[in-house]
Each structure stands twice: as structure tokens, then as C-alpha cells.
Amino acid sequence: MQILVTGGAGFIGGHLAERFLAEGHDVTVLDVMHPYYDLGIKQRTLEGHRETAADAGTDYEFIEGDIRDSDLVADLVGDADYVFHQAGRAGVRDSVAEPRVYDEVNVDGTLNILDAARATDVERVVMASSSSVYGVPEYLPYDEVHPTTPVSPYGASKLAAERYSCAYSEVYDLPAVALRYFTVYGPRMRPNMAITNFVSRCMNDEPPVVYGDGTQTRDFTYIDDVVEANLLLLETDAADGEAVNIGSTDNIEIRELAAVIRDEIAPDLDFEFDDRHDADAEHTHADVSKAGELLGYEPTHDIREGVRQFVDWYRANRDWYEQLVRAS
Numbered sequence: 096m097q098i099l100v101t102g103g104a105g106f107i108g109g110h111l112a113e114r115f116l117a118e119g120h121d122v123t124v125l126d127v128m129h130p131y132y133d134l135g136i137k138q139r140t141l142e143g144h145r146e147t148a149a150d151a152g153t154d155y156e157f158i159e160g161d162i163r164d165s166d167l168v169a170d171l172v173g174d175a176d177y178v179f180h181q182a183g184r185a186g187v188r189d190s191v192a193e194p195r196v197y198d199e200v201n202v203d204g205t206l207n208i209l210d211a212a213r214a215t216d217v218e219r220v221v222m223a224s225s226s227s228v229y230g231v232p233e234y235l236p237y238d239e240v241h242p243t244t245p246v247s248p249y250g251a252s253k254l255a256a257e258r259y260s261c262a263y264s265e266v267y268d269l270p271a272v273a274l275r276y277f278t279v280y281g282p283r284m285r286p287n288m289a290i291t292n293f294v295s296r297c298m299n300d301e302p303p304v305v306y307g308d309g310t311q312t313r314d315f316t317y318i319d320d321v322v323e324a325n326l327l328l329l330e331t332d333a334a335d336g337e338a339v340n341i342g343s344t345d346n347i348e349i350r351e352l353a354a355v356i357r358d359e360i361a362p363d364l365d366f367e368f369d370d371r372h373d374a375d376a377e378h379t380h381a382d383v384s385k386a387g388e389l390l391g392y393e394p395t396h397d398i399r400e401g402v403r404q405f406v407d408w409y410r411a412n413r414d415w416y417e418q419l420v421r422a423s
């Protein structure tokens with residue numbers, strides 16, 4: 096199978112590409128290498144792809160390019176059996192500063208993928224959507240019929256992109272699925288997230304800094320579960336035209352996350368508290384029963400297991416990764 100992974104130098108796309116290569120598929124990665132966080136992480140991801148491809152005997156190509164380049168996108172989509180579209184601008188807070196860029200990349204970039212795909216007989220386009228499409232909860236956990244009222248330009252851009260995917264599926268019979276990811280974490284994650292902050296502070300005997308009072312809740316979804324959900328979409332058309340939540344086994348408060356990490360690394364530390372950012376969601380919690388029914392998705396990593404694995408990876412890669420976390 097020939098698989099195009101957009102955003103494949105990034106965190107989620109990087110893991111996806113690696114797994115597809117290891118499973119024996121040929122992979123092309125398209126990524127603009129955006130310096131939103133240190134490019135050293137992406138370089139290591141690409142190096143890992145080359146090594147995995149060599150071990151597995153699969154074809155691998157990296158194309159440095161922009162999803163806003165419709166000709167380039169048309170060429171690459173035209174060669175692909177499957178497209179896993181992960182490229183995008185991902186920071187909620189930065190979207191408040193640069194809403195139009197988020198629209199151009201996340202919405203127009205996705206339209207380029209969809210337009211290219213409907214001109215071919217691609218098996219499926221899977222796009223990365225987000226729990227940010229829900230915005231203010233009317234009830235929790237969110238199921239997919241919950242109203243979508245995003246509270247950030249990022250969430251609005253993801254919702255528009257996802258609606259286009261579903262509409263293209265409806266009117267052009269394009270097999271397209273949107274996966275609404277709920278806060279994904281794991282090795283090589285973006286260094287400016289709560290988990291990386293907590294781990295790095297605890298490793299250095301500094302109290303973790305919790306924004307707000309720490310009662311905000313999240314589903315933290317371990318990267319392996321997200322990869323597994325995407326892999327299932329190589330096998331089934333049951334979710335074509337749908338948006339589907341991809342969350343975790345449990346929902347926890349941010350201060351509980353800080354405690355889990357603190358207990359794992361430095362049990363004697365206290366916490367510090369700082370102001371919460373308005374664009375950050377107060378609560379997210381996924382009902383994953385639709386993913387279970389349509390895809391057979393079953394998250395396996397609870398937060399303690401996921402944190403343990405991430406801390407192990409962090410320790411093994413501390414020499415280069417920690418400085419990026421500290422600088423972010």
C-alpha cells in the first residue's frame with residue numbers, strides 16, 4: 096500500500112508514518128517543517144523513518160513542501176492509496192494571534208487534499224480533527240452529536256476542515272473520515288504542553304506549574320492508541336463520511352495529572368499555580384463508543400501507564416529533548 100502522511104515530520108504524523116513503514120507499507124511524508132517548535136525533533140523523526148524503512152525493506156520518501164501548494168498536493172495524492180492528513184497548525188493559543196494563517200493552513204490546506212482526492216480513486220482520506228471543535232460543554236462526555244461551538248480560531252478551523260471532509264464524502268462519494276483527537280501525548284510530543292512542563296520541572300526538582308486551579312479536566316490519549324485508531328481505517332469503510340472521537344480510557348483533572356507525574360519522578364514536590372489562558376478549554380472528555388462500534392477502537396493506555404512510558408522515553412532522551420522543553 097502507498098500511504099501519504101501529511102505532517103509526517105510532526106508528532107502524530109511521525110508516529111503514524113513509522114508504524115506504517117514497520118507494517119510493510121510504502122510511505123511518503125509531506126511536511127513544511129514549520130518551526131513552531133524545535134526542528135531537531137522533526138529531524139530525529141525523519142531519521143527514524145529512514146531507519147525503519149531500511150529495516151522493513153519499505154519505500155520511504157520525504158517531501159519538504161506546503162499543503163497550500165495545490166499542484167504539489169495533487170501530485171502526491173494522485174500517487175497514494177491512502178492519505179492520512181495530519182499537517183496543520185496545532186496551537187490553540189497561537190491561533191488567537193494568527194487566525195487567518197490557521198484558516199489558510201487548516202481549512203484551505205485540507206481542501207487541497209480533498210479536491211485532489213476526489214479526482215483520484217484513493218481508498219480513503221483520514222484527517223486529524225480535534226476535541227477543540229466542541230468548545231463549551233453542554234454535557235460530558237462529548238459524544239459526536241454534541242453541539243460544536245469552538246471557542247478558539249484553531250477549533251473553528253478544525254471544525255470547518257472536518258465539515259468539508261464529511262461534505263465531500265456526501266456529495267462526491269469520497270471515502271473520508273475525521274478523527275477528533277483528545278489531547279495526545281507520548282514520545283517526541285510538542286515540547287510546550289502541560290505534560291512536558293510537569294515532567295521537566297519534576298526531573299529538575301522544581302514544582303510543576305499548574306495553570307488555573309488545576310480542576311480543568313482532559314482525556315489524555317496515549318499516542319499508541321491514536322496510531323491504532325488510524326490503522327483500523329486501513330481495514331474498514333464503516334466510518335466513511337463520519338467524525339469520530341478518539342480519546343482515552345479515563346478523564347482526569349490537570350492537578351491529578353501533575354500528581355501522577357510528580358509521584359512517578361519526585362514524590363516530595365509541591366505544585367505552583369499560575370493564570371489560566373482564556374482560549375484553553377475548561378473540560379474535555381470523550382465518549383468513544385462510536386469509535387468502538389464503527390472501528391473496534393479500544394484505548395488501552397490509562398494515564399499511569401502512559402505517563403510511565405513517556406517518562407521512560409524522556410529519561411532515555413533527556414540529553415537533547417529537555418533543553419527544547421525548557422526553551423519552549
Ligand SMILES: NC(=O)c1ccc[n+]([C@@H]2O[C@H](COP(=O)([O-])OP(=O)(O)OC[C@H]3O[C@@H](n4cnc5c(N)ncnc54)[C@H](O)[C@@H]3O)[C@@H](O)[C@H]2O)c1
Pocket residue numbers: 101102103104105106107108125126127128129130131137160161162163180181182183184185200204223224225226275276277278279280285
Ligand atoms: N497533539 C494533539 O494533542 C492534537 C489534538 C487534536 C488534534 N490534533 C491535530 O493533529 C494533527 C497533528 O498534530 P501534532 O500534535 O502532531 O502537531 P505537530 O505540530 O507536531 O505536527 C504538525 C505538522 O504539520 C506540519 N505543517 C504545518 N503547516 C504545514 C503546511 N502548511 N504544510 C505542510 N505541513 C505543515 C508541521 O511542520 C508539523 O510537522 C494536527 O492537525 C492537529 O491539529 C493534535
